[in-house]
Amino acid sequence: MARRPPDVRQEVGGRSPAHDVTESETVASTTAVADVRWQASPCPALVLGADGTVRAVNDAAGTLFPAARTGATVSDGLPGWLTDGHAGVVGGRSDEARGWVADRSIVGRPVLTEDDSVTWWFDDDTDVRSAREGLRVEQDRAAFLSHASAALLGALNLTRCMEVAAELASDRLADGALVITPASRGRYETVVCRHGEAPQRTVLRIDPDEVPGLAEALRGFPPVPSRWIDPALAPDWLTPDGFGEVGSIVVTPLPGHGVPAGALVLLGRAASGPFTEDEESTAREFAARTGLAMSSARMFAQQASITETLMRDLLPPRLTHVGGVEYAGGYRASADHERVGGDFYDLHPADDDASGAETLAVLGDVCGKGLDAAVLTGRIRSVVQALRPLARDHKHMLGLLNDALLSSDHTRFVTLVLASVSRHGPDVRLRLTCAGHPPPLVVRTDGRVEEAATLGTVVGALPTIETTTAEMTLAPGETCLLFTDGITEARGGPLGNDQFGEERLQAALAECAGMPAEAVVERVQMLAAQWVGQSDRDHDDMAVLAITAPRGQHLTAVGGHGRGRFTA
Structure with a gap:
């Protein structure tokens, strides 16, 4: 017959095993441990009553919200977005609060308790929001470039292609845009467009060296940074009528099939601020598509002319x-x-x-x-x-x-x-x-x-x-x-x-x-x-x-001796 193990009790709180621990003492001990963990939690948290009174603030929340202290109200120095979010949670209209603290994006997630108080736990989602914003911007950029490619390739006429490019650029990339082709007998075919207006075609007799980087862009050389171009020195022919003060200029080449197709000039008003690196990068991508479309349109026109010439004899x-x-x-x-x-x-x-x-x-x-x-x-x-x-x-x-x-x-x-x-x-x-x-x-x-x-x-x-x-x-x-x-x-x-x-x-x-x-x-x-x-x-x-054989007398004065073969 197996022996029964001895009845051994662990000592708790310094008492002998023979002394039983009461339920109230256990709850008190657990609460004390929870309070320590609450205060030391790296995740900011605070407890707000249904009336907006601050009941508890842990150390991390005190650092995040210096105005938060026990007994204060949610409107005493706390962000407005938290005030609105708490009111929405209490009223059953929302399930989170989101806003900014300094330069950080904060999201608060509420937990309702039985006594109608709300425990708010806060996370820093600045990096997540930044990533999402970057993804959105990239998606918008890709959608714009895709739309631009379709619109440009659908215009097989060179002039129409230039008009489409200038209009797209002025609507999305800048306040104004110019599309300029390389010189032909000293003349530069140009399409200029101001934001929200129809593109205008013109022929200019200009000196491209008046704009830094333009002469080089027309020859296919890489673009110069916009910070190198002083907008105050922009010649009059570069600015559309009624455009106002020019604040920044971007000059980008339009690459073609083996030879340059021209140059794209973007104009920003003084109130719009300088072009960012991302905007200049998008402009270069757009210019690459524009150049290929213009080159294709020019080749199509040449082939159509050759075909028409050959077709006349056929x-x-x-x-x-x-x-x-x-x-x-x-x-x-x-x-x-x-x-x-x-x-x-x-x-x-x-x-x-x-x-x-x-x-x-x-x-x-x-x-x-x-x-x-x-x-x-x-x-x-x-x-x-x-x-x-x-x-x-x-x-x-x-x-x-x-x-x-x-x-x-x-x-x-x-x-x-x-x-x-x-x-x-x-x-x-x-x-x-x-x-x-x-x-x-x-x-x-x-x-x-x-x-x-x-x-x-x-x-x-x-x-x-x-x-x-x-x-x-x-x-x-x-x-x-x-x-x-x-x-x-x-x-x-x-x-x-x-x-x-x-x-x-x-x-x-x-x-x-x-x-x-x-x-x-x-x-x-x-x-x-x-x-x-x-x-x-x-x-x-x-x-x-x-x-x-014609009936009656033939009228030789009306085509009577004209040639029978005509070009169609």
């Missing part, structure tokens, strides 16, 4: 009366967003105005679509124009063109139809030669439609070509239509996959008997577009050229 010409004959043409690229493609037509008037002199009309179709086909189209048109003196012999002319294409590095071929046109009294005589191309159609005044008896092989595919030439005569009101297979092979219609076909084309031409050349072209184009419009299928390029 676009179909405008046609009119030449040598007493009506001409009209129409073209539609395979894609709605494209302007050029593989189909083309041209008109080369005779060198003299003598009766019987022949004008050469050409319509062709290069294998393929889009820009690649358009480039070869431009070369073929140039070769045909150079061979124009040989147009009396169509086969020889086409043979030379065939040799030229075979000797090039192109693997594409082309189909052509040549029409030598001359006026003989009221009639118009035609010599028509096809090279792998659909034969032209002639619509007579009575509505009959005839197909020209001409055939031939494609150009640029075989060492030699074979062709036959047909001669036809147009009476007044009759029309010869040259067209590419993009018209007849266009798929669409009610079922969505039927070809327009030559039968429909001939039926449409029969309805055009006696119409002017422009009306015939417009009618054919409209029907083909309607046919394709009912289908989602892709279609080929479409080109038509109408040659019409």
Whole structure:
């Protein structure tokens, strides 16, 4: 049987184990220990009654709030934010108090007790608040720069880009802003904007050395600190009208793609104080985005100008009366967003105005679509124009063109139809030669439609070509239509996959008997577009050229001998 351990009691307060400790003595001892810990706590704390009377203050709270002492009220020298916070807690309207003591941010958290008093524990959250404020500022900065990038890149016009930059800078970064491009013939394009106003564009003849760092910024050198620039020495042209006294200036380069895009000048009023380092840093970030956007806008404008210049020779010409004959043409690229493609037509008037002199009309179709086909189209048109003196012999002319294409590095071929046109009294005589191309159609005044008896092989595919030439005569009101297979092979219609076909084309031409050349072209184009419009299928390029013998006497004074080829 196990032995029972002896009954041992620990001595408390110097009494023998036989003496029991009373409950009141234990509570008193615990309270004393709590009071010591309360006073020595590193966390400031004080107890306020519901009426705002200070009941207890620990040492840390006494250091934080020197006016806090037992028996005083919360309004006796304590911060107003604590007074308001205590009233809110007692009234059930708030659950904390927050404010400043000297340069420190303090937050007080209340604990309600059973006797309606409030124990306030205080924390120093200066560092947390500073971090949050820094994060907020950085988020605002990032949001501004993101918005600026989107706005700047959306302005592909250089002047508009400068206006956007000046307006954004004056609204967010400064009281006023100038965006200046490098000099061109001694002139500086400038956009100036004052806060809250619309940007203004101007051209200045200035000496950039009048502003420290501006000449260097325009050449792409790093910016100079704003403290190096004396605003009192700012020239008049730098300050917008009605701006007032300038207090500080920031000059920042606008970097571009390989070359400087210009400079950004920020102006601050005297009452606004100097620019801070953070503001100058944001200005440099903004300037980097502005410079790239301006450089992109300038490059886009240059490319658009080059494209427009090159496009002029690729676009179909405008046609009119030449040598007493009506001409009209129409073209539609395979894609709605494209302007050029593989189909083309041209008109080369005779060198003299003598009766019987022949004008050469050409319509062709290069294998393929889009820009690649358009480039070869431009070369073929140039070769045909150079061979124009040989147009009396169509086969020889086409043979030379065939040799030229075979000797090039192109693997594409082309189909052509040549029409030598001359006026003989009221009639118009035609010599028509096809090279792998659909034969032209002639619509007579009575509505009959005839197909020209001409055939031939494609150009640029075989060492030699074979062709036959047909001669036809147009009476007044009759029309010869040259067209590419993009018209007849266009798929669409009610079922969505039927070809327009030559039968429909001939039926449409029969309805055009006696119409002017422009009306015939417009009618054919409209029907083909309607046919394709009912289908989602892709279609080929479409080109038509109408040659019409005019009714009655032709008025040579109105474009009678003008050139048939015009720049678009």
